[in-house]
Amino acid sequence: MEIRQVTADERTDTMFPLQAYAFMASPWADADRETYARRMVYYRTATSLIVEEGGQTLAGAAAFPMRQNVRGAVHDMAGIASVSTHPSARRRGFVRQLMTRLMGQMREQGCAVSALYPFRPSFYGKLGYVGVPRVRTATFAPEGLSHLLGAELPGEVERLPISDGFDEFHALTLRMLRERHGFSVYDETRTAEFRVSPSLWVAIARVDGEVVGAVTYRIDQYGGDLIADDLLTTGPLGRALLLQFFARHVDQVTRIVLTIGVDEVPELWGTDLAVLTQGQVRFPGKCGPMVRLLSIDALNGLHAGADLGVTVDVVDDELIAGRYRISGNAGTLAVEESKDEPQATLTCAGISALAYGVLDPVEVMTRGFGQVEAPAVEALNALFPKKMPYLFADF
Known part of the structure; x- marks a missing residue:
């Protein structure tokens, strides 16, 4: 099995059959393939990865370079799309491997946050994503x-x-x-x-x-x-x-x-x-969007609800795990590595939920996204007041 990056022109022969089978009525017409091929001129800046085995494309995923406002700070964002697998290759972990590679690569390219529309939210929840409201x-x-x-x-x-x-x-x-x-x-x-x-x-x-x-x-x-x-x-x-x-x-x-x-x-x-x-959510086909932090630096510059500080351990994530001091200063968040005793232990989904304002610290705990000591609940509430995001852009 090999993971490799393909160009926009290569997507028609590698990724299109997987996407068409996964998301379109099938069998599809030749005209569908021709339409897809013409659209690839608009995909030239997308990062497209595929899994190949024995010369056959078995899975694919892509990230579009985007920008997103998170609490007043505009960050480069990876919009994940085109995630699909050949039916005979499903349940073999290919998408998980693609997503791990893709998230790391997009972070290296400067993306601090990511968003997607999942085929199954619980799958992406294990990759650190958390749900935000559907329009x-x-x-x-x-x-x-x-x-x-x-x-x-x-x-x-x-x-x-x-x-x-x-x-x-x-x-x-x-x-x-x-x-x-x-x-x-x-x-x-x-x-x-x-x-x-x-x-x-x-x-x-x-x-x-x-x-x-x-x-x-x-x-x-x-x-x-x-x-x-x-x-x-x-x-x-x-x-x-x-x-x-x-x-x-x-x-x-x-x-x-x-x-x-x-x-x-x-x-x-x-x-x-x-x-x-x-607002209708159903599986598959009409799931609510999900988001996550790709870099803890994404917290720097966000609007802070109070001038307080709290030390947190972020765990179980290859990209953002670590111990950090998160502080509010004159209405702006700042984050730095810390050796202080943590007052909260959060997963990536937990810290992402706070950053995007969709859950408060108590909800983070009840959802299983971490543990927060009683004094830190108030501090995190003040630093990250709830603020429902409006995710415009259907990718």
């Missing part, structure tokens, strides 16, 4: 937004094909990368594919020429659904402008299905708005 959908009839039709809002919304509106849309995502915890974006090579996405509109909200909101969407049929992707706004006015735009489809579509973050409360968007808000 929700809000489903409602446009009549529920009728109060916005007569509202005179400062600003306007322009509808454009994604190819024409991409630059402004992308600029907004880069702004949100700087401002929103958990937000992530691809590098320019991978991002370029979305500029040529065929069947998408983008609605762009502007106030005095400044973009304050954007959302990509499509309409499946007359009298059907308007299906929108992530509602990206800089504040309430951007949201109101985009919702007002959707309200104007009242005689065209029956339902609006809109993707939102966990901090949105659609039932408060209107007095008579009947809305179904849901």
Whole structure:
């Protein structure tokens, strides 16, 4: 068995058959392979690894170079994707070996954090990943937004094909990368594919020429659904402008299905708005995303909730195991190696859960991600206040 890195051009003959069998209807058509081959121009900066045995590709995994905001600090991120195994080679540990090699290689390339969508969360949990919230959908009839039709809002919304509106849309995502915890974006090579996405509109909200909101969407049929992707706004006015735009489809579509973050409360968007808000997780195919630290240095520069300090042992992880003093100083975290007696023992999933704000110290213990002495619970709570991330980017 050999693990080797392949180029984007090699992926079509090595990784595509595995991915197609794992994630597509099969047998697949020749046109599917041709489409995949054309897309490889956008994968040239991805790190793609495969397992070969006797000249046959048995497993593959890849990491896309991305950036992510973690508590106000923007880090290089490894977006893991394309993880698949030949059915005859499953349960032989190939993916675990690929992931171990891939995480180490991406750390060497400067990535401090990583994220993925798992096929089985418990598998990736053993590799140090911890779950973060999945985006929700809000489903409602446009009549529920009728109060916005007569509202005179400062600003306007322009509808454009994604190819024409991409630059402004992308600029907004880069702004949100700087401002929103958990937000992530691809590098320019991978991002370029979305500029040529065929069947998408983008609605762009502007106030005095400044973009304050954007959302990509499509309409499946007359009298059907308007299906929108992530509602990206800089504040309430951007949201109101985009919702007002959707309200104007009242005689065209029956339902609006809109993707939102966990901090949105659609039932408060209107007095008579009947809305179904849901976040569905199922296995396989619709799992929530997972994240982890690839380097303990990722904690440096994060927003700290208090000026305190605590010593922790991070255990059972090849990349970040060690004893560290984590301190808050003027609202910013700092981490350094320490020989002091630890007040907490955490797995990678445990320290990652605190860093991303999805669990507090008590929840870390109840989930089996570590042990925290009573005095350190308060300190870790203060250093890492809960703060739900919004993981934009579906890779």
